[in-house]
Amino acid sequence: MSDIKINEVVSIVGEAGGRVVGRTRLQKIAYLLTATGLDENFEFIYKHYGPFSADLASSAEFGALIGNLTEEKTQTQWGAVYSTYTVDGFQPPEVMTARGQLASIAAASDSIELELAATAVFLAREGYDDPWEETSQRKPEKVTPVRLQNAKALLIQLSQIAVPQPIPEGLLQ
Amino acid sequence: METVREKAPENQRSREDIALAAAMVHDVGHGPFSHAFETVGKRLGLKLADHEVMSDELIRNGEIAEILNNEIMNGFASNVANMIKKEGKITLHNSVVSSQFDADRLDYMQRDRLMTGSKHSAIDLTWLLANLDVGEVTTGIDDTAVGKIPTFVIGPKAIQAAEAYVMGLFQLYPTIYFHKTTRGAEKLFAEILVRLVQLVQNEAVGKTGLPSEHPLVRFAQEPEALESALALDDTVVWGALQLLKGAEDNLLSSFAERLLNRKLFKCYDVRAEITHKCDPHNSGDAQNVAQIEKSCASVVLKLQEWQKNQEGDVPRIIVDVAERKPYKPSGGSNGHNEQINVRTDGGELIDILQRSEIVRSLSVYKLTRAYYDPEDLDARKAIFDIVEGEIN
Numbered sequence: 001m002s003d004i005k006i007n008e009v010v011s012i013v014g015e016a017g018g019r020v021v022g023r024t025r026l027q028k029i030a031y032l033l034t035a036t037g038l039d040e041n042f043e044f045i046y047k048h049y050g051p052f053s054a055d056l057a058s059s060a061e062f063g064a065l066i067g068n069l070t071e072e073k074t075q076t077q078w079g080a081v082y083s084t085y086t087v088d089g090f091q092p093p094e095v096m097t098a099r100g101q102l103a104s105i106a107a108a109s110d111s112i113e114l115e116l117a118a119t120a121v122f123l124a125r126e127g128y129d130d131p132w133e134e135t136s137q138r139k140p141e142k143v144t145p146v147r148l149q150n151a152k153a154l155l156i157q158l159s160q161i162a163v164p165q166p167i168p169e170g171l172l173q
Numbered sequence: 174m175e176t177v178r179e180k181a182p183e184n185q186r187s188r189e190d191i192a193l194a195a196a197m198v199h200d201v202g203h204g205p206f207s208h209a210f211e212t213v214g215k216r217l218g219l220k221l222a223d224h225e226v227m228s229d230e231l232i233r234n235g236e237i238a239e240i241l242n243n244e245i246m247n248g249f250a251s252n253v254a255n256m257i258k259k260e261g262k263i264t265l266h267n268s269v270v271s272s273q274f275d276a277d278r279l280d281y282m283q284r285d286r287l288m289t290g291s292k293h294s295a296i297d298l299t300w301l302l303a304n305l306d307v308g309e310v311t312t313g314i315d316d317t318a319v320g321k322i323p324t325f326v327i328g329p330k331a332i333q334a335a336e337a338y339v340m341g342l343f344q345l346y347p348t349i350y351f352h353k354t355t356r357g358a359e360k361l362f363a364e365i366l367v368r369l370v371q372l373v374q375n376e377a378v379g380k381t382g383l384p385s386e387h388p389l390v391r392f393a394q395e396p397e398a399l400e401s402a403l404a405l406d407d408t409v410v411w412g413a414l415q416l417l418k419g420a421e422d423n424l425l426s427s428f429a430e431r432l433l434n435r436k437l438f439k440c441y442d443v444r445a446e447i448t449h450k451c452d453p454h455n456s457g458d459a460q461n462v463a464q465i466e467k468s469c470a471s472v473v474l475k476l477q478e479w480q481k482n483q484e485g486d487v488p489r490i491i492v493d494v495a496e497r498k499p500y501k502p503s504g505g506s507n508g509h510n511e512q513i514n515v516r517t518d519g520g521e522l523i524d525i526l527q528r529s530e531i532v533r534s535l536s537v538y539k540l541t542r543a544y545y546d547p548e549d550l551d552a553r554k555a556i557f558d559i560v561e562g563e564i565n
Contacts, residue, residue, distance in 0.1 A: 004474060022315025043218055045226075048259035049314070054215065058494075065470040078311035078318055079512070079524055111315040138260040141312075142319055 006067035008041040009059040010087055015100045016107035018090030022082050028118040029106040030056050035121050037164030038099045050119040101161045109154050112142050116151035124168040177265050180307040192266035195256045196276040198237055202227025205410045209359040213366040221402040229254050230399055265307055265323040273513045274325045282342055289349050294341035297334045304331030308514055308522045326514040326522055335513055336531045343499035347538050353440040357544050360491045361428045368424045382420030389413055424487045438544035441556050443472050450564040468563045469541040475559045476543055489552040493542040499535035
């Protein structure tokens with residue numbers, strides 16, 4: 001098995017404000033940090049639910065078992081179960097870093113729109129000419145004009161943060 | 174597909190064709206020793222070692238694409254690839270390709286028990302198919318609902334068959350897919366492939382024992398090339414082992430020898446030992462279970478640390494961690510449907526978890542193992558000491 005990176009995943013949840021709702025949301029926050037050059041601890045591949053890192057998933061699991069992470073599972077009205085991660089003894093940072101800004105904005109966003117935004121960034125990095133169109137083709141059950149607009153607005157908001165690898169300009173038009 | 178045809182709201186012949194083709198070609202991208210090869214790809218970031226990526230490439234761009242697009246219709250290959258990737262419009266036909274009752278699962282459950290000679294995990298396929306119905310279920314991402322999708326559901330008369338199906342699939346994991354000897358061999362295989370690729374990529378082909386034109390060497394040199402990935406299969410690896418046995422590299426020569434002559438690493442069942450100490454009567458008490466999980470996780474990290482601190486380039490302890498949930502209730506957090514819904518006599522759809530005490534009582538199967546050379550007494554002692562230190 002690969003290396004378990006408990007401190008690294010705890011750091012991401014901490015940067016996001018000490019609380020992240022949902023495994024998918026955690027994955028997308030971590031991916032956006034990675035894609036913008038603010039994190040280099042996890043490798044991501046494409047799944048039908050967007051960028052995914054198996055190492056991040058197992059590190060979060062270990063973090064909840066023996067690290068400073070708490071994972072609480074909640075059942076939705078339609079029967080699904082989602083996780084909420086919190087950092088034990090979390091103290092908000094005195095100075096907000098670029099990582100903190102990006103992670104906290106992503107953590108506060110709608111999970112479907114965040115997935116669409118992260119997917120578009122992934123597809124842009126993969127060289128697709130029109131990543132938004134490709135995202136729409138791949139996820140018709142999740143894409144609506146409003147969600148797409150909000151996903152784009154989210155990326156525009158994130159693009160205001162100074163990062164080593166800016167979000168591709170083409171995604172912000 | 175007959176069920177889909179009977180129950181689908183309208184005639185969708187083209188979707189049927191796509192689903193049939195998708196069911197047939199969805200696994201064409203598997204590399205040698207299938208999932209064991211994928212672990213190599215994950216460790217080294219080799220995209221084409223992922224069978225889903227490779228299958229997608231072959232279906233969209235390879236010989237298969239030519240046949241599908243020329244013989245059926247232009248664009249057909251992309252439609253097939255999209256359905257396999259669970260992308261694009263979701264119809265009931267997607268359930269034939271990916272769902273709890275997809276064609277692949279219903280097939281491999283029977284095939285694998287036949288090919289391994291196992292007599293358990295039998296399912297009543299005829300009864301299950303006869304009682305397949307359709308319904309709509311809600312899916313979501315994390316705490317947000319996405320919408321409803323059509324999927325297979327089970328009629329009220331097949332609840333026992335569905336229970337046996339869930340249990341049968343679950344039991345294949347500890348007994349066959351996660352068998353300690355098979356996993357031990359897979360671990361050695363993965364170490365060989367990882368080292369081989371690293372050596373070739375570091376211009377050290379001479380240390381591998383393989384000729385420079387060997388398919389494994391070519392794959393290591395050009396892992397992104399479809400042709401080099403396509404040239405790999407089980408027989409290429411088996412043939413290479415004889416040559417790897419003579420490699421200058423210690424890991425390659427010793428592990429190839431082990432695989433060829435079945436001198437595998439010995440398995441120490443960390444979880445069994447910890448469970449025995451923390452919960453000897455298997456009470457399932459929440460506090461004991463939590464302690465077992467924490468101790469297993471802690472031992473894994475300590476074993477990895479021990480291995481990192483070793484000199485030499487041949488792993489002495491290889492850790493194996495895996496788990497299998499008997500049943501994933503609901504669409505989980507990824508927006509797709511993996512649940513089994515049962516239609517009640519009153520026509521309501523309810524999750525099998527609510528309907529079946531048997532399914533509800535199944536616990537997640539987890540393994541935490543350490544593999545070591547039985548002659549390496551220091552490694553053996555290290556494992557014993559770390560586990561003992563954790564539970565005393």
